[in-house]
Amino acid sequence: MVLTRRAFLRRTGLTAASVIGLRQIAAGASAKTLLSEPSQLADATNSLKPEGLMAGIESANVPLRDWSGYTNYGRVAEAFAPSSDAEIVGLVKACRQRGQTCRVVGLRTSWSLYWFDQTNDLLISTKNLDQLAFDTEAMTVTCGAGVTLETLHREAWKRGLTLATSPAPPWVTVGGAVSTGSHGSVMAGSMSSSLIRCRLVNGQGEIVDLDEHHPDFDAVRISLGMLGVMTEMTLQLQKGFRLTLTQEPFATQNWEQSLFESGPMSFLHANLLEEPSVVFKVDYDSSNDENHNDLIKGTNADGVPFVSGPAHLVVMNYAPPSPTIAGSEWAVPLEKFQSVLDRFKADNQLLPAKIWMKKSAGESALLAAGSDPDKAYVQCGCYHPVNGNQDPKIIEQMVKKVENIMLNNNGRPHFAKLIYMNSDQMRSLYPKLETFQEVRQRMDPDGVFYTKRLKALFG
Template identity: 25%
Template sequence: MTKEFVNWSGSLRFTPSDTARPSDEAAVQEVVRRTAEKGGTIRPVGSGHSSVPLMQTSDVLLTLDEMSGLVSHDTDAGRASLLPGTGIARAGELLAEHDLAMENLGDVDYQALAGAIGTGTHGTGRELGNLSQTVVGGRLVTADGEVVPFGEDSGPEYDADLLRAAQVSMGSLGVMTSLTLRLLPAYKLHRLNWCTHIDWVQENFAQLTTSNRHFDFYWYPRSDEAQVRTMNLPGQEPDLTPPGDHVHEDATGANYDIIPNSRDLRFEEMEYMLPFDDGLECFKVLRERIKERHRQKVGWRVLVRTIAPDDALISNCYQRPTMTIALLQNNELPYEEYFNDIEPILQDFGGRPHWGKKHTMRADQLRALYPEWETFQDVRRRLDPNGVFMNDYLRSLFEGDVA
């Protein structure tokens, strides 16, 4: 009997009729063909970190955890292909062996590569895009069981719309069997963490975002303090620091060791991507609302980061510099009232939701936020005309609410 699936935070539970664990591309093709022939559906899953039901299915759950590792690399060209189930932390180690590194990483590194990329996972850095923007090619098993190379893997005259759709697709185009990434030579970062009052952070926000390779901050509603984190190439640190001796962490190491944070406690999260120029004003409004209504119940903090614009069809950083605001709440504490009260503020400022985190937006609202929304839907329908890779949740995002 197939076991119940439980996501990372514990907020999502379901039991598929079958769990497939292919170990190579041919096995993926076989699962897809067999399922499509009987009129069934498939949802791929990586580490299960997403807190929305992207992977939920009553039919076939296809896990990628046995498809992990480095396929090929070209250090001189700054390229490598990896299998989709490769963990982010493991990818860093594998790439470092060949003097390569990813341009940026997210706040956590226990996600699978395909899942992190497919949901638009990001780190922080005003000049750095999200993880999907380093995807320059790959291989995809589509709904008929055929392998479709995309981007550079399909040759120099590739279909640009297919690549831009594949960069952020939530597993709706098919099953990724390899991903080719644009990479940098291996590099180190110097990380500083310090605590200061939130007012100092807001007053110096512009300089902090422009003078550091990476900058983010946590705001603690109960104390009104902030934990600031900066990361820079060693020797390129700016002089700007808060008054007093507040540094509580100072570390230098490989990028894949320095960027991610340790996450011993599990949490629920809602995050919106806002136009950079409006983001700080949104934070000020949100801060007052939280202090007024939620301060006594918020067990965790609010995280603010920045991301460079991109052109992936449904990336939530599509064609605009971005500031992100994330609400975090311990997974053993209530979050619905808190998130539901704050979400309209984020939406009023033009926010786009993170695809892998809690939000309530659906097709009619989302369509207006993405200028090339219909281009993505055209690509999706062409690759999966019968909805083999769809579930009710994806239909609510792409087509409208499901009764």
């Protein structure tokens, strides 16, 4: 059962009432009443209008489905959409008091649905955490976790600034992108590596300010909302730059050269069945036209079509295909990737005809996909269509098959994509998981943010 915002208000109305000085009435209500189902509780709480802390918090409808519709609970939950730290503190403290789990949700583009637990979660939407401020001298942005990448990209570009890397879709939140370790194709870490400061409401309802020198910061960077709600984040930006993208065929066997020697941000769509594959060659735009703020499409001197423009419009502005897709993505150490490809080619049953390949470097986050900052990784995505798929079961079967292969090649999963592993497998992949768990238990001793689903994965 999902506890709707209204039901939560009814239940916590007693708590809120006590906050606003109705302690006596609340004390008069029996424990049985406090634990009753919402319908039974309605009469008891109608006389206690929750005009306190909780009552002023805006609501948001959150459809309980991922972006693609692959995982779909077929319902819409009424969530809280707080606009201040104080409101979030109130919600977390109320959850803690009630022994209820709480999840924070951005725009639900992640397939894994780890932001939701189907049982008794209280959902907090970040949609009203939308403040945005730039320090152009320090080249940083400080923003609410609910700001979308689209807004951040646009406003940064106006100030001559750009993110070093970001996932392709601009229709996701900064909080979600950082918390899942989302990335582009560049020899650097994920967006979480650009995080230099953040404010978090932890599981005890405390507001914690951390910067990159804080000993817990590498736990916070990629934490899937397990440590609490990141409310405000400061990210390091770069001087704005322009890129040019062209597409070229290549032989799949030359994947390493095509990925690592075809420009700073190139990525591949590699064909497992037939040649050729496609390299999306992304290089710095040599025209360096300062007035060039839109995408320009044309044909270069060799007759090859190109797109050029501000970095975010060239590689961070992905229009989703139709039909929608679902699947998994793994980061594999460069030296292991040929072995993955050999396994894929030897038995391509269940796999898509083409896989996506990007590049990255390791980073310091405890739950990062790549652990060694001096090492190169191949980010490999395998997806099947969801809409119109004759047998959506193939998606789960494919993900499990890919997991098997990646586990044998020191791969680590992208947390925004589908994962079916168990906690023993996770422990074997993340030697720093224990350190992460220590931080989590300190920040959230009662497991307010640690749902059953997360526990099943992280142990």
